[in-house]
Amino acid sequence: MLWGASNPVQRKFSSDRSRARDARMADIGAERQTMAQAVTARLWNGRWLLAAGFVAVLAVYGFAGMSAYVVLAALALLLAAALLPSGSARHSAEDAAAIEASGLQRLSxxxxxxxxxxxxxxxxxxxxxxxxxxxxxxxxxxxxxxxxxxxxxxxxxxxxxxxxxxxxxxxxxxxxxxxxxxxxxxxxxxxxxxxxxxxxxxxxxxxQSEARRIDRMRADFIANASHELRTPLASISGFIETLRGPARGDPAARDQFLQIMQNQTGRMARLIDDLLSLSRLEMKPYLKPGTEVDLRQTIDSVIDSLGPLTRETGVVIERDFVEGPLDVPGDRDELFQVFENLLENACKYGQSGGRVTVSIARTETGPEAGIDVTIRDYGPGIPEEHIPRITERFYRVDVENSRTQKGTGLGLSIVKHILTRHNARLSIKSEVGKGAAFSVHLPAR
Missing domain, CATH: 3.30.450.20 (PAS domain)
Known part of the structure; x- marks a missing residue:
């Protein structure tokens, strides 16, 4: 489309622009008029001071023979004093109230x-x-x-x-x-x-919805933590009572009960460690890590540290790493904890599949360029209805199986908090009977 003088849209645009310019000029003129009125008022309010000062300067000049420059300087000072706001020129409380009322009347x-x-x-x-x-x-x-x-x-x-x-x-x-x-x-x-x-x-x-939700989360957390600690304590207390009573002289029963008590104290220690770790993470949610981490070396270290667990469960961990450097900004200890939790869960709950695959790939395109780490098992999988809540504290898909595997119900919660600190995200895909895949997307910068 050609835009010419005969175009009605162009004429309307020019007319609007002219009206806007005229309005601006009117505003500028009004501001200048207001300033002139203020200066005139101040001069009028200080007229007597200015007159008296002028007479005094003339008298001094006439009798003392001062130079013209001194007289001009004195007159300039007197003029500045007259322009300064005097007590009578200041707005009184009534004037301020009138201005406020006038401004509020313009508001609907x-x-x-x-x-x-x-x-x-x-x-x-x-x-x-x-x-x-x-x-x-x-x-x-x-x-x-x-x-x-x-x-x-x-x-x-x-x-x-x-x-x-x-x-x-x-x-x-x-x-x-x-x-x-x-x-x-x-x-x-x-x-x-x-x-x-x-x-x-x-x-x-x-x-008040968010505040209510936080209150419910706090209440649920206290109730769940109390329950998780009370169960092993009750078990230990019962076995101690048995050892002091009927099983006092039974070496076989004593060894069995002591082993159970040791397992329960270990469970409480893991729970307390996870609670402390989660508390530390929540106290610094916005502290962004500033060092570089080599993902290849970090995940290799995690796999090596889980060697005893893989031998116990009979699971083989397979690597599928892309070539080249795999550096991301982050805290190495925290990222180690993330991948240790995910790999440990894959080995425990997906051991029926016999293998776990760890793959690392780059995502070079788009605004979210970074590195994806996917940990996939081939076990029973996770029902779809559980996936949205699986990162909640103490949430378990199978409570009995989780306790059998010595889980605390806080591992994925810790993972979520660490990834939030790293400006990263966790995605979960699963199909019942075909295993589950946990993918971590870490930004490249």
């Missing part, structure tokens, strides 16, 4: 509501919606001016909140409210009147 309630990040609804004495901001539309949907609030929010606590404010029993009130659809969200809702004699009221919804 709609603009103020739009500036609030939380859902906000303005309603009248009949509980009819007058206005709702964009956050309210996004959170609740299906609301519009003219709709009755009691029909939208039917929960008893919301009805009581509206009744209390509209009846004048309370000037403002706060309740907890849960929205079930489309997803469950928890809100702290406050209601209050707007201004004086406006017959308008406002509802503000403060989202």
């Amino acid at each position: 309630g709609e603009y103020l509501a739009a500036a609030v990040a939380d859902p906000l609804i303005i309603f009248d004495r009949t509980a009819t919606i007058v206005h709702a901001n964009a956050a309210a539309f996004a959170a609740f949907g299906g609301i519009a001016p003219g709709m009755t609030l009691s029909l939208k929010f039917r929960a008893p606590e919301m009805q009581a909140l509206l009744d209390g404010v509209l009846s004048g029993t309370v000037a403002s009130d706060v309740v907890d409210y849960t929205e079930k659809l489309p997803v469950e969200r928890a809100y702290r809702v406050s209601a209050s009147s707007v201004g004086h004699a406006t017959d308008l009221y406002v509802l503000v919804f403060k989202d």
